[in-house]
């Protein structure tokens with residue numbers, strides 16, 4: 398069994414992380430999504446995640462059930478430790494991470510690959526409003542969040558254009574040989 402791959406997809410809120418990750422999984426059968434635990438009601442929509450309350454989150458964190466965990470937007474996020482077993486089995490996993498947790502993620506998973514999605518502020522604003530998951534205040538605080546410099550070694554992909562273009566560019570980077578074969 399070949400080694401697994403852990404691919405972090407990062408970028409500002411509204412840039413399209415979840416949308417691109419789902420499209421990548423549809424286009425490339427080797428890829429699968431990591432389902433995060435989030436202290437957000439599951440009815441909120443968007444990505445598929447497990448909604449838990451804050452007390453459960455804290456309990457799981459203390460019990461070492463998360464490979465990575467962080468707080469943002471007044472919510473807590475956890476990546477189940479189970480991904481270690483999946484990687485050992487050779488899985489290629491896409492995970493939506495905070496840029497603030499990348500240093501820790503790299504020390505825990507030295508082979509971590511990073512895909513940074515970008516788009517202009519105007520595009521982000523338009524997409525956050527269109528998504529309709531947050532209140533206006535939620536949208537404004539997401540737009541005003543400081544934007545860290547992309548980490549060294551990250552692959553930068555512009556998602557301002559059509560989704561299929563982003564997917565093509567990302568797959569060319571992630572699977573250079575097979576994507577060349579597909580497009581020829």
Ligand SMILES: Nc1ncnc2c1ncn2[C@@H]1O[C@H](COP(=O)(O)OP(=O)(O)O)[C@@H](O)[C@H]1O
Nearest residue numbers: 410411412413414415416524528556558559560
């Ligand atoms: N390339 C794209 N073109 C047009 N709309 C997009 C594109 N990528 C994402 N979107 C839309 O932008 C909104 C935010 O996307 P989402 O995946 O929720 O972003 P994130 O996970 O980064 O916050 C969604 O409504 C989604 O359908």
Ligand SMILES: O=P(O)(O)OC[C@H]1O[C@H](OP(=O)(O)OP(=O)(O)O)[C@H](O)[C@@H]1O
Nearest residue numbers: 408409410411469474493494495496497
């Ligand atoms: O530190 P940052 O890199 O700014 O990221 C902060 C958080 O924002 C995103 O969460 P989530 O997917 O819930 O929010 P979004 O859909 O609004 O991006 C991302 O997955 C992180 O959990």
